[in-house]
Amino acid sequence: MKQDDRQLIRSKVMQSIDMSGDIGDEQVSDMIDRCILESESGNVLSVRDKLALKKELFNSLRRLDILSELLDDEAVTEIMINGYSNIFVERAGRMYRYDKAFESEERLKTIIQSIVAECNRIVNEASPIVDARLKDGSRVNVVLPPVALDGPVMTIRRFPKTPFHMDKLLELGSITQEAADFLRTLVEARYNIFISGGTGSGKTTFLNVLSNYIPATERIVTIEDSAELQIRNVANLVRLETRNANLEGKNAVTIRDLVRSALRQRPDRIIIGEIRDAAVIELLSAMNTGHDGSISTGHANSPADMLRRMETLVLTGMEIPLAAVRSQIASAIEIVVQLGRLRDKSRKVLEIDEVCGIDQGEIVLRPLYQFRETENSTRERVEGRLMTTGNSLLNRRKLVMAGKERAVEIS
Numbered sequence: 001m002k003q004d005d006r007q008l009i010r011s012k013v014m015q016s017i018d019m020s021g022d023i024g025d026e027q028v029s030d031m032i033d034r035c036i037l038e039s040e041s042g043n044v045l046s047v048r049d050k051l052a053l054k055k056e057l058f059n060s061l062r063r064l065d066i067l068s069e070l071l072d073d074e075a076v077t078e079i080m081i082n083g084y085s086n087i088f089v090e091r092a093g094r095m096y097r098y099d100k101a102f103e104s105e106e107r108l109k110t111i112i113q114s115i116v117a118e119c120n121r122i123v124n125e126a127s128p129i130v131d132a133r134l135k136d137g138s139r140v141n142v143v144l145p146p147v148a149l150d151g152p153v154m155t156i157r158r159f160p161k162t163p164f165h166m167d168k169l170l171e172l173g174s175i176t177q178e179a180a181d182f183l184r185t186l187v188e189a190r191y192n193i194f195i196s197g198g199t200g201s202g203k204t205t206f207l208n209v210l211s212n213y214i215p216a217t218e219r220i221v222t223i224e225d226s227a228e229l230q231i232r233n234v235a236n237l238v239r240l241e242t243r244n245a246n247l248e249g250k251n252a253v254t255i256r257d258l259v260r261s262a263l264r265q266r267p268d269r270i271i272i273g274e275i276r277d278a279a280v281i282e283l284l285s286a287m288n289t290g291h292d293g294s295i296s297t298g299h300a301n302s303p304a305d306m307l308r309r310m311e312t313l314v315l316t317g318m319e320i321p322l323a324a325v326r327s328q329i330a331s332a333i334e335i336v337v338q339l340g341r342l343r344d345k346s347r348k349v350l351e352i353d354e355v356c357g358i359d360q361g362e363i364v365l366r367p368l369y370q371f372r373e374t375e376n377s378t379r380e381r382v383e384g385r386l387m388t389t390g391n392s393l394l395n396r397r398k399l400v401m402a403g404k405e406r407a408v409e410i411s
Helices: 005-022 025-039 046-060 068-072 105-118 166-171 178-188 202-212 255-262 280-287 303-315 321-330 395-401
Strands: 076-082 086-092 094-097 129-133 139-143 152-158 193-197 220-224 237-241 269-272 294-299 335-341 347-359 362-373 384-386
Touching: 025 076, 068 076, 076 220, 076 384, 105 139, 129 237, 166 202, 178 335, 178 347, 178 362, 193 202, 193 303, 193 395, 202 294, 202 335, 220 255, 255 280, 269 280, 280 303, 280 321, 294 303, 294 321, 303 321, 303 335, 303 347, 321 347, 321 362, 335 384, 362 395
Parallel strands: 193 294, 193 335, 220 237, 220 269, 269 294
Antiparallel strands: 076 086, 076 152, 086 094, 129 139, 139 152, 335 347, 347 362, 362 384
């Protein structure tokens, strides 16, 4: 059936809906069946084609249009919309151009507004950038014209319906059993851990995995720009989410605001989805004032880069000497886990470092595990393993306090 015929059927259904007022999904489905039957006009459609057309029309009327098909596909991990007719999809680690398009730019804008409204967010020409989420927890970023030069841009990052566990990462070869056991012991012993990595390296997934090791008896406060953490094993859980300013530019609730509030809620641990601004000041303060076992993530290409970025973020929010900033970071952050996405699109733990204080004014990092490629690697497939460096963990005070000193022996 031609696109014009599809548009005609859709228009007929829309007219029927307008005349019928507020109706349910089942009635909309019946209307679509009736309109398809009336519009065949000699071109008899197969049952398969009718079902496909019905699904397409229903999605456009009652769901998220062409996005619905992609969101129903669990293999799709990212959807990139660069204007209404230029759509790319990441499926199983590979990028593809999608062969469908929205009927118009206005239709795409309508879908965007419906997504954003569900999260009580606002996006328009005056405020053209917003983060939101879908009902299934998928992360959404929107950029509208005039900032987006070629039409509305929307990127959807999807997460597994069932949260990953360490067993899955072991199966994928993202980490070794020894390193996984090591990190588990550190989480249980309440070490402060920072997860670093580039875009798409799996930071949020890895944070979710580590959170499974938090004892179920603890009280946890999570803080995020857009809620996407999936902590299932802790009952005493408080989830906080930032809020954008209103149309008057007032009443915004920032990460910094939420960290300050969290400190008054008697948390055992504070977990921040991602640090990207001066909120790092409050996080470091929390870590240095008895809130051990905190975990957060940030964008950087190496542990050293991550710590330098934290220095910069602190200095943008507070005028204090660099030496004092480095001292705060070195006493708060104890372990940095570096993640990466390799050339074959696989995600790996590339490095685990211990933060070992200050030496001659510089923060000292001590590599404990590093990923090493083997000679079997090719351009298309990376072969390698997360290997011990021979360095042992120096700061063992928390292990002793948790009765787990013998559990950590790096061979």
